Amino acid sequence: xxxxxxxxxxxxxxxxxxxxxxxxxxxxxxxxxxxxxxxxxxxxxxxxxxxxxxxxxxxxxxxxxxxxxxxxxxxxxxxxxxxxxxxxxxxxxxxxxxxxxxxxxxxxxxxxxxxxxxxxxxxxxxxxxxxxxxxxxxxxxxxxxxxxxxxxxxxxxxxxxxxxxxxxxxxxxxxxxxxxxxxxxxxxxxxxxxxxxxxxxxxxxxxxxxxxxxxxxxxxxxxxxxxxxxxxxxxxxxxxxxxxxxxxxxxxxxxxxxxxxxxxxxxxxxxxxxxxxxxxxxxxxxxxxxxxxxxxxxxxxxxxxxxxxxxxxxxxxxxxxxxxxxxxxxxxxxxxxxxxxxxxxxxxxxxxxxxxxxxxxxxxxxxxxxxxxxxxxxxxxxxxxxxxxxxxxxxxxxxxxxxxxxxxxxxxxxxxxxxxxxxxxxxxxxxxxxxxxxxxxxxxxxxxxxxxxxxxxxxxxxxxxxxxxxxxxxxxxxxxxxxxxxxxxxxxxxxxxxxxxxxxxxxxxxxxxxxxxxxxxxxxxxxxxxxxxxx
Amino acid sequence: xxxxxxxxxxxxxxxxxxxxxxxxxxxxxxxxxxxxxxxxxxxxxxxxxxxxxxxxxxxxxxxxxxxxxxxxxxxxxxxxxxxxxxxxxxxxxxxxxxxxxxxxxxxxxxxxxxxxxxxxxxxxxxxxxxxxxxxxxxxxxxxxxxxxxxxxxxxxxxxxxxxxxxxxxxxxxxxxxxxxxxxxxxxxxxxxxxxxxxxxxxxxxxxxxxxxxxxxxxxxxxxxxxxxxxxxxxxxxxxxxxxxxxxxxxxxxxxxxxxxxxxxxxxxxxxxxxxxxxxxxxxxxxxxxxxxxxxxxxxxxxxxxxxxxxxxxxxxxxxxxxxxxxxxxxxxxxxxxxxxx
Ligand code: HEM
Numbered sequence: 001x002x003x004x005x006x007x008x009x010x011x012x013x014x015x016x017x018x019x020x021x022x023x024x025x026x027x028x029x030x031x032x033x034x035x036x037x038x039x040x041x042x043x044x045x046x047x048x049x050x051x052x053x054x055x056x057x058x059x060x061x062x063x064x065x066x067x068x069x070x071x072x073x074x075x076x077x078x079x080x081x082x083x084x085x086x087x088x089x090x091x092x093x094x095x096x097x098x099x100x101x102x103x104x105x106x107x108x109x110x111x112x113x114x115x116x117x118x119x120x121x122x123x124x125x126x127x128x129x130x131x132x133x134x135x136x137x138x139x140x141x142x143x144x145x146x147x148x149x150x151x152x153x154x155x156x157x158x159x160x161x162x163x164x165x166x167x168x169x170x171x172x173x174x175x176x177x178x179x180x181x182x183x184x185x186x187x188x189x190x191x192x193x194x195x196x197x198x199x200x201x202x203x204x205x206x207x208x209x210x211x212x213x214x215x216x217x218x219x220x221x222x223x224x225x226x227x228x229x230x231x232x233x234x235x236x237x238x239x240x241x242x243x244x245x246x247x248x249x250x251x252x253x254x255x256x257x258x259x260x261x262x263x264x265x266x267x268x269x270x271x272x273x274x275x276x277x278x279x280x281x282x283x284x285x286x287x288x289x290x291x292x293x294x295x296x297x298x299x300x301x302x303x304x305x306x307x308x309x310x311x312x313x314x315x316x317x318x319x320x321x322x323x324x325x326x327x328x329x330x331x332x333x334x335x336x337x338x339x340x341x342x343x344x345x346x347x348x349x350x351x352x353x354x355x356x357x358x359x360x361x362x363x364x365x366x367x368x369x370x371x372x373x374x375x376x377x378x379x380x381x382x383x384x385x386x387x388x389x390x391x392x393x394x395x396x397x398x399x400x401x402x403x404x405x406x407x408x409x410x411x412x413x414x415x416x417x418x419x420x421x422x423x424x425x426x427x428x429x430x431x432x433x434x435x436x437x438x439x440x441x442x443x444x445x446x447x448x449x450x451x452x453x454x455x456x457x458x459x460x461x462x463x464x465x466x467x468x469x470x471x472x473x474x475x476x477x478x479x480x481x482x483x484x485x486x487x488x489x490x491x492x493x494x495x496x497x498x499x500x501x502x503x504x505x506x507x508x509x510x511x512x513x514x515x516x517x518x519x520x521x522x523x524x525x526x527x528x529x530x531x532x533x534x535x
Numbered sequence: 536x537x538x539x540x541x542x543x544x545x546x547x548x549x550x551x552x553x554x555x556x557x558x559x560x561x562x563x564x565x566x567x568x569x570x571x572x573x574x575x576x577x578x579x580x581x582x583x584x585x586x587x588x589x590x591x592x593x594x595x596x597x598x599x600x601x602x603x604x605x606x607x608x609x610x611x612x613x614x615x616x617x618x619x620x621x622x623x624x625x626x627x628x629x630x631x632x633x634x635x636x637x638x639x640x641x642x643x644x645x646x647x648x649x650x651x652x653x654x655x656x657x658x659x660x661x662x663x664x665x666x667x668x669x670x671x672x673x674x675x676x677x678x679x680x681x682x683x684x685x686x687x688x689x690x691x692x693x694x695x696x697x698x699x700x701x702x703x704x705x706x707x708x709x710x711x712x713x714x715x716x717x718x719x720x721x722x723x724x725x726x727x728x729x730x731x732x733x734x735x736x737x738x739x740x741x742x743x744x745x746x747x748x749x750x751x752x753x754x755x756x757x758x759x760x761x762x763x764x765x766x767x768x769x770x771x772x773x774x775x776x777x778x779x780x781x782x783x784x785x786x787x788x789x790x791x792x793x794x795x796x797x798x799x800x801x802x803x804x805x806x807x808x809x810x811x812x813x814x815x816x817x818x819x820x821x822x823x824x825x826x827x828x829x830x831x832x833x834x835x836x837x838x839x840x841x842x843x844x845x846x847x848x849x850x851x852x853x854x855x856x857x858x859x860x861x862x863x864x865x866x867x868x869x870x871x872x873x874x875x876x
Pocket of ligand 1: 292
């Protein structure tokens with residue numbers, strides 16, 4: 001007998017209305033610009049710093065603005081079939097270190113922010129915890145950093161971004177502290193430009209497409225009409241299962257990224273917003289900045305030599321350097337996931353946003369069930385199948401390490417992993433390396449991530465997972481970002497040929513090296529107006 | 536009665552199938568074929584998940600995880616890692632002793648080799664331990680003062696025994712389906728469906744879903760010899776002494792080997808001028824043993840044989856009284872080395 005319809009009816013979860021005029025725009029919407037400047041400031045006179053803050057306040061971009069623009073941009077792109085070059089916006093966001101905040105408010109205010117790592121700051125102690133190397137034999141890993149750390153502490157970090165390079169330049173000139181702000185206005189101690197690669201747009205310097213996978217944040221942009229921050233394309237799952245907005249994009253309560261909102265607990269249940277030490281912490285978010293230098297020539301040379309060696313083994317006949325690199329990342333250079341196309345790259349799969357993130361690591365991935373009427377279909381690419389002889393995507397691949405998806409981890413079940421997700425807003429800096437030889441230039445990634453807790457999110461990913469041979473599951477270190485102080489990093493590669501044994505790769509050097517950074521708090525626009533700029 | 540293999544509890548009770556958990560002693564391997572070898576290793580964090588903070592950035596309840604213990608009481612540390620904190624007269628921590636040894640082995644020693652048991656206590660806990668402290672008549676008291684208030688010789692948590700580990704692994708080999716007939720695969724639903732272990736831990740759902748994954752691939756499964764749960768390693772990269780010195784030599788393996796450690800202590804090496812309380816982790820001073828446990832990775836190793844050997848159909852979840860539970864418990868009660876219950 002058919003079951004009564006009412007049994008199947010899902011209970012609607014009501015989602016909070018986001019304070020779109022309060023939350024800074026880069027946090028939940030993301031600037032997504034081709035040109036982005038980071039400016040590091042040190043506070044000299046508190047009064048001048050406040051005066052300057054009041055001056056730039058109307059330019060602090062809000063979620064409402066950035067969301068609207070991104071929506072318009074997508075709309076134009078879908079009609080044009082390419083990026084709309086005439087549509088240009090320029091944005092600015094701002095964040096404060098613990099010391100910076102303490103100067104502008106009080107020590108007890110700053111001390112009430114709920115994150116131990118932010119309280120300590122990204123100096124020697126936290127850099128040690130993250131496994132950062134000490135190249136010159138110093139005891140302080142941050143000793144040679146170009147920005148942040150012990151020697152170049154940043155009180156205020158500005159993020160300025162634009163679709164147009166010239167406009168970005170003028171925005172920087174307009175907004176950064178200047179003589180008109182007074183002699184003791186904040187001092188500019190460092191500036192650096194991030195640029196989308198012109199030769200390979202959207203790719204980081206090792207050559208892989210970045211910015212493919214981001215969590216879907218729950219919450220409403222508006223109640224009437226009902227607009228979700230993250231569009232919903234998929235049917236709600238059964239109780240206790242993880243809900244997805246689109247294939248591969250789990251829905252996460254906003255309290256995981258912005259203070260003062262409901263969050264999901266370790267078992268996936270929604271919990272009300274935790275109480276905050278100060279009302280003005282609401283709508284703020286913690287920001288991690290890491291200036292990660294990439295040794296592109298060293299990375300390529302290692303891939304080539306190691307692929308040559310492996311290609312002569314029974315488990316990896318003829319493996320190419322590109323293939324080995326894909327196993328290190330978990331995606332091919334185009335962004336196509338290894339789990340869905342284990343044999344070779346597939347740019348069409350990479351270009352299909354309903355398919356390129358639709359895969360699990362432990363289970364065969366079921367086909368997505370779209371909501372009726374959303375009018376989209378995913379491409380017909382082979383689905384990700386769990387390998388019967390071992391994992392298809394190595395468990396030490398970068399994207400497995402930092403988001404193990406459906407795999408249970410050392411810290412609990414898959415649903416717990418949702419509490420570890422971050423919002424990445426990074427962009428490459430430096431010019432792409434065009435030859436095989438190292439040119440000595442500094443290039444890498446301005447890694448930026450927003451989260452509600454640096455300790456429980458960013459630091460778990462770096463310290464507890466990427467650096468750990470045994471976690472989130474056993475299988476070696478993340479050879480892209482993992483750091484070990486003592487032994488060489490290793491990675492277990494499952495063989496490409498059934499019935500052959502795997503290999504353990506040993507990587508004596510690290511190709512990604514931290515050379516700057518800091519832990520910050522990006523307050524709400526109201527907090528800047530009513531608290532920081534007035535004291 | 537000595538048994539050669541677990542009976543096929545769930546499968547037979549529910550109408551057919553082959554038991555995918557086997558005894559390697561009598562039913563030798565056809566050969567482990569999972570590559571890489573680490574695929575059979577299951578790891579988890581040593582600090583109990585239930586004492587972690589709930590909200591993002593919420594502090595862990597370190598004090599709650601290690602309350603003052605008196606004899607007769609077991610610890611509430613349930614990730615197969617327990618620890619005891621030793622403090623000096625001024626309240627500074629002088630050592631933190633970690634163990635992951637099952638109590639069943641010690642109960643066995645208590646029955647069969649009381650002198651060896653006493654010797655272990657005297658060597659690892661205190662030379663002052665006397666036979667009368669550990670035994671009531673001939674009966675070994677696992678919650679004696681030297682294993683609770685004054686030390687940690689072996690695990691005390693009721694569920695933290697070798698036997699529980701075997702049962703958990705055995706139960707996890709049984710494939711399950713939910714009310715609408717879909718196979719249950721996610722860690723928590725599986726833990727609840729099979730009723731093995733505790734769904735709130737780091738360890739049990741992870742162990743269970745790892746083993747069940749092998750079962751779904753049609754493999755035969757057992758635990759690697761020697762059966763045991765081990766301390767894999769301590770990540771001490773963020774540990775610092777005053778003057779920025781690393782803590783080289785502070786984490787000392789006392790029983791077992793690196794990656795297969797049964798007992799370890801975190802304490803100043805001979806001649807060091809500092810106490811454990813002088814050590815900071817990422818800039819935060821150590822006030823509790825649990826802060827160290829949070830940086831310990833635990834492991835057990837499963838062995839899975841050739842894939843696609845066995846194709847069992849998933850069976851329904853355990854109802855009240857769980858048939859598989861009972862069947863496994865009956866089968867297990869016939870194991871020769873089982874501790875007294
Ligand atoms: C220079 C250093 C880095 C490089 C070259 C790099 C590269 C990449 C690439 C190519 C992807 C795949 C594209 C995508 O899924 O969006 C990716 C994803 C990701 N990376 Fe990194 N990354 C770096 C640093 C980091 C750091 C420091 C973290 C955090 C500790 C991190 C966290 C992530 C996360 C969370 C994802 C998404 C994984 C997913 O959801 O599947 N990355 N990265």
